[in-house]
Amino acid sequence: MDIARITIAPSTSAQVHDWLRKRVQQGDLPPGMRISETEVAAAIGISRQPVREAFIRLASDGLAEVRPQRGTYISKISVAAVLSARFIREAVEADLARAVAKTRPVAVLDRMAKEIAKQHKADRDGNVEDFIESDDRFHKLLALGAGQEAVWADLDRLKAQMNRLRHLSMRAFDRSFTIGQHQQILDALRGGDADAAESAMRAHLRQMLTEVPQIAAAQPDYFTA
Amino acid sequence: MDIARITIAPSTSAQVHDWLRKRVQQGDLPPGMRISETEVAAAIGISRQPVREAFIRLASDGLAEVRPQRGTYISKISVAAVLSARFIREAVEADLARAVAKTRPVAVLDRMAKEIAKQHKADRDGNVEDFIESDDRFHKLLALGAGQEAVWADLDRLKAQMNRLRHLSMRAFDRSFTIGQHQQILDALRGGDADAAESAMRAHLRQMLTEVPQIAAAQPDYFTA
DNA sequence: TATACCATACTTCCATACCAGTGAAGCGAA
């Protein structure tokens, strides 16, 4: 066994946090929903304290809002936060695309091609979850190819609000169009054309600018300005 | 009175968190230092619980590390995290600079000029804290001028590790050189030259690439890879 | 009917007590 796999059992509080975070991200716990220390604790069969600490962690992630003496609520999706994350992604991934186009790391580019294949399959199967995960891996590989793996970790945290929105949008929008954009990006990277790679990436991420208002308008209860 | 000024008193836990965060950022609590729930609670005169929750928040910020049954330690500064934040800043602020150069919002540009004046003064006075704050405001104004204020809020959180490093570096490096770079950026913005603004900004933020290794080498105990 | 008041049932927040894991000091045997 890999020595790195030796870990200690995470605390109850951390486990509850992970569980809640996933459920929020996947839209299982909808924006605006009220959650209660007492209820969650009773449901799991533990005391209130670890649940409370999980709520605090969730609030640090921007996924919940604790209102003292009033209650704790799942955060609504902030349109401003989503657009901010989008802006940052466009700037950063444009630079990443330029860097990768210059070095053309074959191994990474091949893995990106495989992800596109997986996306085709997930699209055919109608498997939204698989599609989103592969989409993320595609973009993560770009950072890896640029030797900036840590950058993706930072972007991933910024994307928290965006991820929730995506679970709403992937059902509504044309996934094959997204895949086509991925293919264009990859083609430009393989061709070593930094300018083309950058503009393809920017166009891809600007797609969100038209989608976000539509999604927000469709379910206004889930969003705040 | 402005209705927006009606606020609720922050919880003890939140106050402790704020206090600790500031002290860590300013280097008052050095990287690697051990902190104890019991000691902090006794020093303030409260119970362990709110202190414990403040530690959890601090860990979410990446400023502390809680090791179960062992102790809680102030995080060492991750060189990888600093470089990642730097990369992101360069990409994002390059785009921001382009945007501002195109619109040339006079009011904002004037405020940037005032910040540069403040930086000259802080440099003369040897006031490191004032200098850093003005430096931050200068860059924040750029985001404001581009109509992307929320972007700065995100960058600010990413900068957490970088900020700690800056408190070490500002004493070691030439501040007047930094001010000169700010002036170059502002001149390009006023001239409406997007290319010049972008390259001046990139050069400014790449400065860190040479400084970080030197600072890390000077105080290796404070850093991790 | 409309309004002010109040009892009540929640909520999160804090204090306290106890639990289990850790690590270093102390001790004794080889």
Next chain:
DNA sequence: TTCGCTTCACTGGTATGGAAGTATGGTATA
């Protein structure tokens, strides 16, 4: 001296009770 075991003080983790604040619905009053 060196090694191994035991002990014990100390750590963060969890459970529980009560304090303080808030929302709500009923009730008395005009």
